[in-house]
Every structure is written in C-alpha cells, then in structure tokens.
Amino acid sequence: MRRVSSPSDKLRTLDAARWRIALMITVTMAVIYIGFILLVAYDKPLLGTSIAEGLSLGILLGALVIVSTWLLIAIYVRWANRHYDPALAALRHEAGPK
C-alpha cells in the first residue's frame, strides 16, 4: 500500500491498472497475429520448412497463435479474479452502501 488515499483515488488507480492490462493484452495479441500474417505474406519458404514428418513451421506457429489466445485470456481472467475483484469488493466496503 502507498499513502492513504480516498476511495475515488483508489478507484482511479485500479481503473488505470485495468486499462494497462487491457492495452497490454490487446497489443500482445496484435503483435503475435500481425507478425504471423507478415511471415505468411513475406517469408513463405520459411513457414514451409519441415520440422518433423508432416509438420511444417507454418502449421506449428498457426496452432501456437490459437494457444496464445487462450494464454492471454487465462492471464486476464486470473488477474481479474485474484486482484481486480477483491480490490473492488474492498473499495465497495470502504465506500459503504450506495
């Protein structure tokens, strides 16, 4: 905890944290996906490289993009359930019934 602040300041801090997480997740997803599309567009031979019998780098990376979607969502849900919800509940308690 930092200095004692009013509930509305705390809400603002929490909101800023939520906004940062949201932005981070959106930008990460955009970088992963657009990076994948750029590889598809500019370096087709690389994605055609065979890693194992029947498995090209392109198919592996494609499956990993789907998995990364799950991971990003898991990160957000975990953060929201563990930090955001309890912090909100505490604030609501502090502010009293509206």
Added chain:
Amino acid sequence: MSGAGPNPIAIGGFALFIALSLVITWFAARRTKNTETFFAAGRSITATQNGLALAGDYMSAASFLGIAGLVSLSGFDGLIYSIGFLVGWPVVICMIAEPLRNLGKYTFTDVVAYRLRQTPVRVASAFGGLAVVAFYLIAQMVGAGNLIRLLFGLPYETAVVIVGLVMLAYVLFGGMLATTWVQIVKAVLLLSGAFLLAFLVLVRFSMNPLALFSEAARQYGAAVLAPGRLVSDPLDAISLGIALMFGTAGLPHVLMRFYTVPYAKTARVSVAVATGVVGTFFLLTFVLGFGAMVLVGQDSIRKVDAGGNMAALLLAETVGGQAFLGFIAAVAFATILAVVAGLTLAGAAALAHDVWVSVIRRGHAAEHEQFVVARAATIVLAIASIVLGIVFKGQNVAFMVGLAFAIAASANFPALVMSVFWRAFTTRGAQASMIVGTASALILIYLSPTVQVDILKQPTAWFPLRNPGLVTIPLSFLVGIAVSLIAPEPEAARRFAEVEHRIHFGD
C-alpha cells in the same frame, strides 16, 4: 450425397433438430412475458451456458463449412482464416465484456449513449448496427440456401424461405431465452460432431495428426503445408487481419449476449469458456480439412461444390456412412438457423429499443408497446433477410462475413471503446465516428476490386484493398477524437464519473 437429390436420413436428422428446437421455444415462450426476457433472457443465464451460446453465435456456416472446405482445397491457406477468427476474443474480454454488462440494458448502444445525448447517438448506432447485421445475415442465408439445395434437392429460393420462416417462429415466440438455448444445444452438437468426425479420421492414421498431414503432403505435394497464393498482398492480409481482430468486439449479436448474464464476472468467465470452445473447434478444422483432402480427394470435393463448402459433409459420409452424414448435415443446418436467429434478435433490439422507444417515443413507451414493437421488428427483419438472401444468391459466404467484421470494427468498436475509456468523448464525436465508420466501410467495399472488378467487370478498382479495415478503423477513431476535441461537451465529461462507477460496481 455423391449424387444430387433428397437424403432420407439427413432429412430425418434435420427434422429431429427442428422438433427439438421448437420444444425449447415452447418452454421458453411460456416464460417470455416481457421485454427483458425477450431481449436478455431475464439475465438468468450462467457463465458456462452463455459461453456455449457465444461460441454457438460465433461458429457460423462460414467457420464450419467454409474453413473445412478451404483447408481441403488449399491446405495451409485455409488455416489462416480459422486463426484470424479467434484473435478477437482477448480484445472482447479485456476491453468490452465487463463494462458492457455493467452499463447497458439490451444493446451496445446503451453503453455508447449512457452519458451522451440519447437521440443522435442511437440513430447513428442503429445505422451501423443494422449494416453489420445485414451483411452477416446475407452470408448466412446464402450458405443456408446452398446447403439445403445441395442436400435435399430443393430450389435455392424455397430453401431460403424455409430457413427464414423457421427462424422467425422461434425468435418471435421464444425470444432471447429460446435463441440462447438453441445456440447452446447447437454448440454442443457441433463440437461433439466435429470431435467425432476428427476421431473417425484419425483412427485411420493411428491417432496421429502428423501422419495425416504427411499423407496429404505425399498425395498433393509439400506445398499444401506451406503458405500459398491466398495471401499474396500483405496490406490486404493485414487489413483483413485487423478487421477480424477488432470486428468481434463490434458484432451486435455477440455483444448482446453479455446482457443475458447476471454479473460482470459471469460475463468474463463466459468469454473464457467461449474462447476455449471456439479454439478447440478451430484446431479440429485442421484435422477435418486435411482429412477431407486425403480421404475424399480434392477432385470429388470440387465436383460437388466448386467452393469446397461441402467438404465436411463428404468427409462425414466417407468415414461414417449415411447416418453420420445425416447427423453432420443436421448440425450444419442447426448452425445456420441458430446464427440467423441471433442476428435477427440483435437487429430487432436495435429497431425496437434504440430507434422506436428511445428516438420515436423519446424514452417513454409502455412495456406492452415495447414488446409489440419488438415482435413487429422481428417480422420485418425476417422478411428482409429472406429477400436479401434471394437477391445475393451466388455470393461467397466467408468473404461476406469478412466484410461484416470490417463494418463492425469501423462502425461500432471505436465508439464503444472511446465512450468507456475516454472522458472527453462527446455526443458529436460518437455520432461522427459511427457514421463515418459505417459509411466509409460501405463506400470502400463498393470501390474495392471485389465489387468493381469481380462483380461490375471494370478493368481496375479505385481502392486497392478487398477489405477496408486498415483504412476505416483508424479513420473512425480519428474522426471521433477530432470532433470531440473541437467541440467539448462539459455535461458528458461531468457524467463520466458515473460511468466509471457503474463500470466497476454495476449499480
């Protein structure tokens, strides 16, 4: 199925699903006595149920039939679509789902209009929302018409009318409650059907997907495992990519689902469930597509439908016989029917809740009147979708859905995000962002090579990209920001505190 003409087992499966869905509608109708139940299922849906319904809304004809077909004919290139359709969900969960649940009532417009002047915002937003619903509806109706024509040997027009009438019956009488349950049943059926189909394919390759892929490479060359011609213009690919990524967060029928759950946390968990289900389904399309390529053969797939849309059905017949084909066909019908119902409901909500009650009646309409208007709007939309389905006969289904995503990402997403996160956003800014987003997307689609070169047979197109998202999404944001900065609206900024409070606490 190898020949044309009716298939008794497939028709039996289809009839069974229709009967089941009508039973659901009958139960739901007995509980649908007011507007809140009609549009928001009485806010009684659980996280898992809503997750399945969201997944159901998302796994449309384009994803099941279209992607399996694309992969079977062009290998790796088809997978680019299945990946693109999933990357929008993290944006939905972290930016949109919870604020939407806490701020709105029936439509996403409730959120945009919350602290702004109601009438101008609602008119602009209904314009964008209905444009998205129209393009999405056309794609589904065209898919449905072709499917019924191919499978039962009915004329295309008759098929479209049948789909329209069945959909009308269960939206009209059952509302959101019936639509949600039909989506849930369909999502479970579609996922189990895809799992079963993938299992029957993999059994032949000692349960090893890589053995299947290498067999595909052996038969059709290693090129099927590598990127090919589909993504030849990088800018076009990025434009489609951005549209798919931000379009999900602007689809009215998907956004509407967040009002059917009781809390923000339920909305959050339901997105996680939906992404799990949809992602699994798209991973299965890898196996289904390559399975059809190897076991059915590209020539046989092309012979039945040049676009490859029947690949999944042919595969079902090859590995599971007539009965299994009947089951998969019924699931495919269910998919289209359920998505059409969800879209119609979202369109009816925009017409009844945003235009009639808030604009024409200035927010004062009796509960009974709202309910009547909502049902009248449903009938109007059902007729419109039947007519549009017949007019747009012969259009490519997956492509139309891509355009619907571009309009959603340009018209709805920027205004939604700015109204929730930016204090200085104004009524004029929202109006400008939504109208410019919708209009620029529609105009650039008209000027694109698809319409100018492919349809109107002009030598060149004025606008080089097939999907307008790369231009229209930033444009919509910029116009919204510029207009808000030029003419500030102190009242809207003052009420932002209220928005902040509600986003977090929901009351």
